[in-house]
Amino acid sequence: MDIIATAMRPILLSAGTPVTKLNLQTAFLKRVRQNLHVVLAMSPIGDAFRTRLRMFPSLVNCCTIDWFSEWPEEALKSVANNFLTATGLFTPEEVSCFVRRLFKHKYVCLRSSRTLSSLRKQLALHGLGVLAASNLTIMFLKQVQKVVKVCVYIHQSVERRSAEFLQELNRHNYVTPTSYLELLQLFIKLMGEKKSDLQGLKGRLEAGLDKLLTTAQEVEVMQEELKRLQPILQATAKEADEMMAVISNDKKAADVTKAEVGKQEAEANKMAAKAKAIADSAQAELDKALPALEAALSSLKLLTRNDIVEVKSLRNPPEGVKMVMEACCIMFQQAPKMVADPNKLGKKLADYWDASTKMLTDPTKFLDSLLGFDKDNIPDAVIVKIEPFITMEAFTPEQVARVSKACTSICMWVRAMHSYYLVCKVVAPKRAQLAEAQGVLDAVLAQLHDAQAKLKEVESKIALLEADLSAAVAKKDALAKQASDCEKKLSNADKLIGGLGGERTRWIANIASLEIDIKNVIGDVAVAAGAIAYTGPFTPPYREKFNLDWVRLVKELELPHTPAITLQGCLKDPVKMRAWNIAGLPSDTLSEDNGIIVSKARRWPLMIDPQGQANKWIKNMYKDIGLDVIKLSEKDYLRTLENGVRFGRVVLLENVLEALDPALEPLLLQQTYKQGGQEVIKIGENIIPYHKDFKFYITTKLRNPHYAPEVIFLFEIYSLAKLFIYQEHTC
Numbered sequence: 076m077d078i079i080a081t082a083m084r085p086i087l088l089s090a091g092t093p094v095t096k097l098n099l100q101t102a103f104l105k106r107v108r109q110n111l112h113v114v115l116a117m118s119p120i121g122d123a124f125r126t127r128l129r130m131f132p133s134l135v136n137c138c139t140i141d142w143f144s145e146w147p148e149e150a151l152k153s154v155a156n157n158f159l160t161a162t163g164l165f166t167p168e169e170v171s172c173f174v175r176r177l178f179k180h181k182y183v184c185l186r187s188s189r190t191l192s193s194l195r196k197q198l199a200l201h202g203l204g205v206l207a208a209s210n211l212t213i214m215f216l217k218q219v220q221k222v223v224k225v226c227v228y229i230h231q232s233v234e235r236r237s238a239e240f241l242q243e244l245n246r247h248n249y250v251t252p253t254s255y256l257e258l259l260q261l262f263i264k265l266m267g268e269k270k271s272d273l274q275g276l277k278g279r280l281e282a283g284l285d286k287l288l289t290t291a292q293e294v295e296v297m298q299e300e301l302k303r304l305q306p307i308l309q310a311t312a313k314e315a316d317e318m319m320a321v322i323s324n325d326k327k328a329a330d331v332t333k334a335e336v337g338k339q340e341a342e343a344n345k346m347a348a349k350a351k352a353i354a355d356s357a358q359a360e361l362d363k364a365l366p367a368l369e370a371a372l373s374s375l376k377l378l379t380r381n382d383i384v385e386v387k388s389l390r391n392p393p394e395g396v397k398m399v400m401e402a403c404c405i406m407f408q409q410a411p412k413m414v415a416d417p418n419k420l421g422k423k424l425a426d427y428w429d430a431s432t433k434m435l436t437d438p439t440k441f442l443d444s445l446l447g448f449d450k451d452n453i454p455d456a457v458i459v460k461i462e463p464f465i466t467m468e469a470f471t472p473e474q475v476a477r478v479s480k481a482c483t484s485i486c487m488w489v490r491a492m493h494s495y496y497l498v499c500k501v502v503a504p505k506r507a508q509l510a511e512a513q514g515v516l517d518a519v520l521a522q523l524h525d526a527q528a529k530l531k532e533v534e535s536k537i538a539l540l541e542a543d544l545s546a547a548v549a550k551k552d553a554l555a556k557q558a559s560d561c562e563k564k565l566s567n568a569d570k571l572i573g574g575l576g577g578e579r580t581r582w583i584a585n586i587a588s589l590e591i592d593i594k595n596v597i598g599d600v601a602v603a604a605g606a607i608a609y610t611g612p613f614t615p616p617y618r619e620k621f622n623l624d625w626v627r628l629v630k631e632l633e634l635p636h637t638p639a640i641t642l643q644g645c646l647k648d649p650v651k652m653r654a655w656n657i658a659g660l661p662s663d664t665l666s667e668d669n670g671i672i673v674s675k676a677r678r679w680p681l682m683i684d685p686q687g688q689a690n691k692w693i694k695n696m697y698k699d700i701g702l703d704v705i706k707l708s709e710k711d712y713l714r715t716l717e718n719g720v721r722f723g724r725v726v727l728l729e730n731v732l733e734a735l736d737p738a739l740e741p742l743l744l745q746q747t748y749k750q751g752g753q754e755v756i757k758i759g760e761n762i763i764p765y766h767k768d769f770k771f772y773i774t775t776k777l778r779n780p781h782y783a784p785e786v787i788f789l790f791e792i793y794s795l796a797k798l799f800i801y802q803e804h805t806c
Contacts, residue, residue, distance in 0.1 A: 079103055120249075121783045146252050151230055155223040158259040221634045222601060226262070228628050229605040229621075230255045236617055247781045248612045257677070258608040265600045265607075265675065269645070270593060277589040284582045297561045305558070311550050318543060332529055383438030386481050392428065395469060395478040400431035402464045402489045405457060407444070409434065445488055453496045461493055598629045598636025603645040607672050612683075615665050646671050658695040661688060673772075679743060681731070681773040683780060690729065693772050697725045706730055713738060717758055723766030728773045733780050742771065 083099045092098050115138070117124050128134055146154075230250065237248040386396060404411070404427040411425035434441055464470045470490075476483040592599075602625045610618045622641060629636045637644065643664070655670050656662050666688070673680045682689040694702055703719050703726045705712040712728075719726040720742070735743075738759045747756045747765045756765045 118783060123783065145234060145250075146255070148227060148231070151227045151255060152223050154255065155226045155259060156219065158256075158263070159219050159222055218597065218634075221632045222262070222597065224632060225598075225601045225625070225628060225634065226255070226258055226605075229258060229601075229609065229625060232621065232624055233605075233609040236613070236621065240613060240617060244614070246612070246779055250609070254608060258604055260677065261608050261675075262601060262604040264677070265604055265646070266596065269596050269600055273589055273593045273596065277586055277593070280582050280586050280589070284579065284586070287579055300557075300561055315548050322541060383435055383441060383481055386435060386479060393478045395475050396482050397428060397431075398464065398467070398470060399475055399479075399482040399486045399489070401427040402461060402470070403485050404430045404434065405460045405464075406448070406453075406489060406492060407434065408454070408457060445485070448488075448492065450492055450495050451499060453492065458493065458496050461489065465490060465493055592637070595635045595637045595640075598634040599640045599645040601634070602626060602629065602636070602640050603642050606642040606668070607675055611669075611672055618665075618668070642668050642671055646675060655692065655696065659688070659692040679745075679771045679773065681775065683777065684774045685776050685778045687776070689772075689774050690727070693725075693727050693774075697770075700725065702727055704729060707732075707736055713759055716742070717761060717763050719771075720756060720758065720763050720765055720769050723768030725770045726772070728771070731773055731775045732777065733782055 080096075080099050083103050084094055087094050087098055087102060092102070115134070117127070119142075233248075233254075234250045237250055240246055240248055386392070386400070392400075401411075409427065409430040411427045412429045413423040414426045434444075468474070470486060472483050472487050472490075475486045602622065605625055606618070606622070610621055613621070626636070626640060629640075647667070651674075652660075652667060652670065655667075660666050660670050669682075669689075670692075673682075684690060694704070701724060703715050703724055705715050705726060706729050708730075709715075716726055716728075716739075718724065741757050745756075747754050749755075750762065754765045754767075755762050757763070
């Protein structure tokens with residue numbers, strides 16, 4: 076109310092009316108009465124309309140009643156003209172052919188066009204503007220007017236026959252404008268499909284016929300080519316044989332050289348293995364001493380200048396320090412100082428401490444001398460002097476570590492040098508043997524290298540010859556293959572010409588027949604579209620009457636058509652029909668017509684099926700891919716239907732009555748739309764993705780159902796309606 080009052084206040088002020096609550100309400104209601112228009116559309120047929128009028132008499136007393144009757148002939152013609160003119164009855168190829176025949180213009184080629192005006196523009200580009208457009212317009216409009224007359228007559232004839240149908244059999248059939256629109260749309264759709272099928276078949280036959288004609292011409296060319304190849308092939312074969320003889324002799328010489336090289340290589344390998352064994356043995360002996368040496372060197376690297384200075388600064392060093400430094404002086408061949416033996420008068424002892432302090436004068440130089448000691452050239456006399464120290468229990472790293480850290484590393488170094496000397500003493504003879512063996516091996520390898528170079532030279536020559544031979548053999552094989560292919564092609568061509576020579580006449584006749592069918596497709600499709608759009612509810616006698624009337628009119632209008640055309644004659648696919656018959660579709664004309672109607676119609680079929688034939692057919696036809704069967708009496712039938720729409724399944728709705736669930740309305744109308752780039756449809760309150768493979772069939776067991784016009788009209792509003800197919804054994 077606040078929104079209404081806010082909107083009405085400026086209006087009252089502009090009119091000079093006081094702004095009161097009563098005035099606001101009165102002005103609002105007055106404007107509503109002046110501008111509000113309600114349109115109610117109802118079908119006058121059935122009890123529902125009468126019931127509404129009794130319940131709401133104001134529908135009669137307070138409403139302006141406008142009764143809509145059938146479309147007049149002028150309206151039907153106008154709608155058909157608009158549909159057919161905008162769509163175009165002829166392909167660009169057909170119009171181009173017409174222009175070439177009319178103007179003897181060989182190079183007219185038109186693009187795909189949907190309207191006459193676009194074709195005129197293209198003709199103008201070829202310099203055929205005024206005259207071509209005039210003749211094209213005459214031809215085009217004549218054909219359009221003939222098709223319009225046929226469509227109008229089909230619609231009106233069904234209206235008349237529907238009244239007879241009701242009087243004779245008490246069966247209701249309502250013809251609505253949407254049925255007429257469906258006829259026009261079906262005609263356009265079937266026209267394109269039928270032309271495409273016929274032109275495709277004609278193209279395949281023409282391709283096969285062209286193949287037969289070109290094959291005969293190619294046979295002569297291949298025969299000449301085969302004669303030309305024979306002498307070249309013989310010369311190439313002779314050249315290859317001569318080269319093979321030369322290569323055979325060279326290979327024998329190469330085999331001798333290769334054997335000699337093999338012997339020398341075996342001898343060299345034997346000597347190399349012997350030298351390797353000696354080297355491995357010497358290395359194994361060295362590996363025994365190397366860990367102790369590495370440990371000693373690592374320990375020395377950990378010593379610092381301060382550690383050495385500390386040893387040097389000792390005035391009265393411990394016995395362990397003196398012992399280690401004495402051994403170190405012996406290793407470096409430092410002369411001792413001879414001093415008096417305090418225990419024995421007149422005897423002198425070798426004192427190495429002064430020599431030790433001299434070596435320790437420069438700690439860095441001392442450490443470098445230990446690390447860089449020439450361990451491979453230790454004199455035997457030095458080792459003899461060191462032997463007593465090695466055997467002493469006090470001359471071990473563990474014992475020396477108690478008195479000095481620096482002396483511990485020096486002790487480890489002395490012991491490592493002693494071990495390394497002993498190992499080298501064993502390894503030295505082996506090194507001499509290794510040097511001798513290596514010398515012999517080098518001499519053998521030099522001889523082997525010369526032999527291998529000679530062998531390589533021979534093999535290179537053979538490789539060149541073999542490459543030439545391969546090229547000659549490849550040329551020979553290529554020529555042989557070419558000759559063989561020619562012979563095979565000649566053989567196949569003879570078989571093709573011999574086997575299909577008799578088909579040539581039949582193919583030419585079939586192409587001529589297809590050209591006639593393509594010319595007659597417009598009349599044939601008009602009759603077939605009428606049968607699909609209108610004859611579903613009718614019994615066989617009525618269908619025959621319709622067909623006779625429509626064919627007679629097509630003949631009178633001189634619209635191109637096949638004599639005595641029928642729905643099956645125009646649209647029947649024998650292979651597909653055979654599969655339907657195997658699935659349970661009866662082989663009588665009525666049932667096969669119904670099968671064609673179901674497959675070609677754009678709308679979902681509702682099959683009146685009191686005998687259950689349609690149910691059996693549908694279930695057998697889709698048993699391999701899966702079929703969902705539902706009934707309106709089931710509680711969750713909508714969920715099954717939604718899953719079918721979502722996953723592209725086939726759904727069969729059985730045993731419907733004369734009233735359908737309103738929730739099915741969007742699906743029956745196929746009211747799909749795009750959401751988020753995906754095609755969807757609303758069923759009930761749910762929006763479901765619409766799968767393109769979804770199929771929906773509806774059957775009823777009612778023998779004579781009367782579907783109210785408002786149900787049919789509901790679908791016709793959206794140019795979509797239900798299709799009724801009447802099936803019974805007898806009429």
